[in-house]
Amino acid sequence: MTPAFSYKNDGLYAENVSIESLAKEFGTPLYIYSRSEFENRWLAFDSAFGTQPHLVCYAVKTNSNIAVLNVLAKLGAGFDIVSLGELERVLKAGGDPKKVVFSGVAKQSAEIRRALEVGIRCFNLESHAELDRIQAVAKEMDLIANISIRVNPDVDAKTHPYISTGLKDNKFGVDINTAPELYADACACSHVNPIGIDCHIGSQLTEITPFVDALERVLALKETLAEMGIDIHHLDLGGGLGIQYTDETPPPIKDYIQALLAKLNDPSIEVIIEPGRAIAGNAGVLVTEVEYLKPTEHKNFAIIDAAMNDLIRPALYQAYQDIVPVVPRTDGQEAQWDLVGPVCETGDFLGKNRTLNLKAGDLLAVKSAGAYGFTMSSNYNTRPRAAEVMVKDNQAWLIRPRETYEDLMGSEQIIQD
Numbered sequence: 001m002t003p004a005f006s007y008k009n010d011g012l013y014a015e016n017v018s019i020e021s022l023a024k025e026f027g028t029p030l031y032i033y034s035r036s037e038f039e040n041r042w043l044a045f046d047s048a049f050g051t052q053p054h055l056v057c058y059a060v061k062t063n064s065n066i067a068v069l070n071v072l073a074k075l076g077a078g079f080d081i082v083s084l085g086e087l088e089r090v091l092k093a094g095g096d097p098k099k100v101v102f103s104g105v106a107k108q109s110a111e112i113r114r115a116l117e118v119g120i121r122c123f124n125l126e127s128h129a130e131l132d133r134i135q136a137v138a139k140e141m142d143l144i145a146n147i148s149i150r151v152n153p154d155v156d157a158k159t160h161p162y163i164s165t166g167l168k169d170n171k172f173g174v175d176i177n178t179a180p181e182l183y184a185d186a187c188a189c190s191h192v193n194p195i196g197i198d199c200h201i202g203s204q205l206t207e208i209t210p211f212v213d214a215l216e217r218v219l220a221l222k223e224t225l226a227e228m229g230i231d232i233h234h235l236d237l238g239g240g241l242g243i244q245y246t247d248e249t250p251p252p253i254k255d256y257i258q259a260l261l262a263k264l265n266d267p268s269i270e271v272i273i274e275p276g277r278a279i280a281g282n283a284g285v286l287v288t289e290v291e292y293l294k295p296t297e298h299k300n301f302a303i304i305d306a307a308m309n310d311l312i313r314p315a316l317y318q319a320y321q322d323i324v325p326v327v328p329r330t331d332g333q334e335a336q337w338d339l340v341g342p343v344c345e346t347g348d349f350l351g352k353n354r355t356l357n358l359k360a361g362d363l364l365a366v367k368s369a370g371a372y373g374f375t376m377s378s379n380y381n382t383r384p385r386a387a388e389v390m391v392k393d394n395q396a397w398l399i400r401p402r403e404t405y406e407d408l409m410g411s412e413q414i415i416q417d
């Protein structure tokens with residue numbers, strides 16, 4: 001199997017395409033994705049289930065480029081969405097609406113309407129108020145909305161506090177102890193059909209135990225609901241499996257799924273999962289060029305042409321992502337560098353204290369940038385968003401051109417007075 005990113009004699013390659021040549025052709029900053037990695041990771045989830053009924057719904061927020069969604073749709077993927085924008089992307093990419101689950105704490109009426117119109121599989125609802133709204137919209141349309149309730153099992157995911165979602169303190173889901181009442185209310189609604197239980201406890205988890213603990217609580221709820229005469233057809237266990245950014249050792253996909261199935265011990269119930277990062281994370285790099293070297297008495301700054309607007313994870317979560325030379329130097333010597341962008345914020349860095357042998361004009365690859373990279377990018381400092389390229393074997397496709405300044409300002413209006 002061709003590795004997604006690996007060195008050959010003349011530098012770093014994306015599958016069998018030289019990253020240096022892609023940077024020359026498309027400029028920097030540039031996101032490069034390995035199509036095979038996306039495919040292999042989704043397939044690894046899918047095949048790990050064996051004969052258990054299941055649906056692997058890729059979390060669209062992770063990387064929502066339509067070409068990426070299309071690659072997964074062709075494999076038969078389902079999709080976990082959190083907005084109407086994401087739903088429209090999935091439909092444009094050829095995704096099957098019957099394989100779409102709709103998560104998120106605040107679905108608007110127009111979003112619910114459109115989702116019902118195209119016939120999504122299930123709404124993962126998060127509050128009583130949302131139940132009332134879904135019932136009202138479905139009634140108005142004379143349709144039945146399939147729902148599951150996202151419960152908050154109060155399990156510590158042992159991840160960064162900003163990306164932990166399953167604790168009582170978090171805004172997500174409903175308290176698992178009060179969920180039975182909400183299910184009873186849902187059953188009393190004329191246009192709502194409760195078919196599942198949903199739970200997502202956080203992101204970048206590197207241990208299996210919190211997932212299994214959460215499932216144990218979900219199974220107890222399923223029992224309670226059965227006693228109330230409410231039959232559950234699927235369990236949606238969310239996403240959250242972590243990847244290796246540096247020295248983390250997340251469990252292999254197969255072990256994670258097998259641990260869940262062992263706990264579940266029910267070969268007939270359908271299991272839905274919503275992985276994002278574990279599919280996309282190591283399928284992408286962000287390529288950047290060193291603009292200037294600025295050594296000072298206290299610190300060496302390498303000012304690169306990618307910034308926090310292109311990849312916000314280091315600034316937002318102090319996240320560590322490996323940064324490697326595209327063509328390692330044979331001259332010069334290594335030094336410690338802070339890799340900072342051109343944006344006017346002290347927090348604008350992609351890496352600190354990195355040991356690298358650098359000269360202005362060098363290309364660097366920020367690794368593990370396939371997840372929550374481009375999708376969290378912005379136009380801060382009126383910087384155009386980077387281009388995105390997809391590679392498979394020795395082929396490359398431009399899947400989103402770099403934004404132009406016309407794109408950035410074209411729709412704004414001067415007040416004519």
Ligand SMILES: Cc1ncc(COP(=O)(O)O)c(C=O)c1O
Nearest residue numbers: 059103203239240274275276277
């Ligand atoms: C409801 C839901 N599902 C799935 C995901 C995907 O998570 P991850 O990328 O960690 O797999 C998220 C993000 O954390 C989420 O909020």
Ligand SMILES: N[C@@H](CCCC[NH3+])C(=O)O
Nearest residue numbers: 163203204313371372376
């Ligand atoms: N955006 C976060 C993950 C949040 C997951 C969304 N629920 C990250 O880059 O790690």
